[in-house]
Amino acid sequence: MVNLLANSKLKIKEIEIGISLDKLCIKMNEREYKIKGWQRVLLIILPYLFIVGIFQLIGGLIAGVDMTNLESEHTSTQDLIISSFNIVGTFLVIWFFMKFLDKESFIELGFQTKNRLNEFIIGIIVGLIIMTLGYLLLAFLEEIFFIKTNFDLKELIVSLSLFTIVAVVEETLLRGYILRNLMNSFNKYIALITSSILFSLMHSFNPNVDLFSLFNLFLAGIVLGLSYIYTKNLWFPIAMHLSWNLFQTLLGFNVSGRDTYSIIEFKTNESNLINGGDFGFEGSYLSIIAEIITITIIGIGIYYNRKKTNHNTV
Secondary structure, eight states: OHHHHHHHHHHHHHHHHHHHHHHHHHHHHHHHHOOOHHHHHHHHHHHHHHHHHHHHHHHHHHHTOOTTOTTOOOOHHHHHHHHHHHHHHHHHHHHHHHHHTSOSOGGGGTOOOTTOHHHHHHHHHHHHHHHHHHHHHHHHTTSSEEEEEOOOHHHHHHHHHHHHHHHHHHHIIIIIIIIHHHHTTSOHHHHHHHHHHHHHHTTTTSTTOOHHHHHHHHHHHHHHHHTHHHHOOSHHHHHHHHHHHHHHHHTTOOBTTBOOOOSEEEEOSSOOTTTOGGGOGGGSHHHHHHHHHHHHHHHHHHHHHHHHHHHHHO
16 A cells, blocks of 8 residues: 555656656747747838838828829828828737737837826927027028028928827837847847937938938937837837927928928028038938937936936845
């Protein structure tokens, strides 16, 4: 009887060990076949271009735009309709990848809202200050000359809506998904530089673009991504991106080479790298200076915030 009990216990132990080994093998296989962050970035490119392209095509057809003619001019309302379909397509593709590849909820991209209002407000203020100071300095240097104001409430609402969508789409894709996944595979600063290069290249087909303006956009990517690598939250980059574009156009500049509605209209005697020419403020030396100063301020803020956090922990 004793031997029977001993043998039973031994068999139970063997079964438990076998089950544990099976679980260990499953975990090892899951790790072995888990898609890495940089691989997920590569995988999303073609589906994103295809699906979002279809949504933009549908939006263009509804808006009455000839999508086969890349040089055709659009009204602001047409651009807003196309952008609305763009954000739906973008969210659909990223949601699918987050659910089935990343195995995480969409909100984990950085859409948590708790205690984030201050970050959003600061982002809006930073963009406003940069564009206002840039305009005033260029006017003082006599690089731009005020002509008139042109207030149109409808166009203002359309511009606000359009640039909000642009900021949400680009930040969700570039910072929320791409930068986030690259940080899972590489050093965070390498990931930041890589995502900023991609951000710049996304604008390489914009009107009036050149290598100087692409470098400027690369620095803008650094500014927008720097806070994200420490906070993992999108509200500051979305707010600053929105504010940067919106106040840039309202003060009369082209936005990344595109001419959109402006409250203030000005002229230039010549296009150069000081006033940004036809590409807008993002094509000027002043933009580079502003971006470097902003990067420095954000870096100092992050440093002292981490120092304060470490001190409180100790």
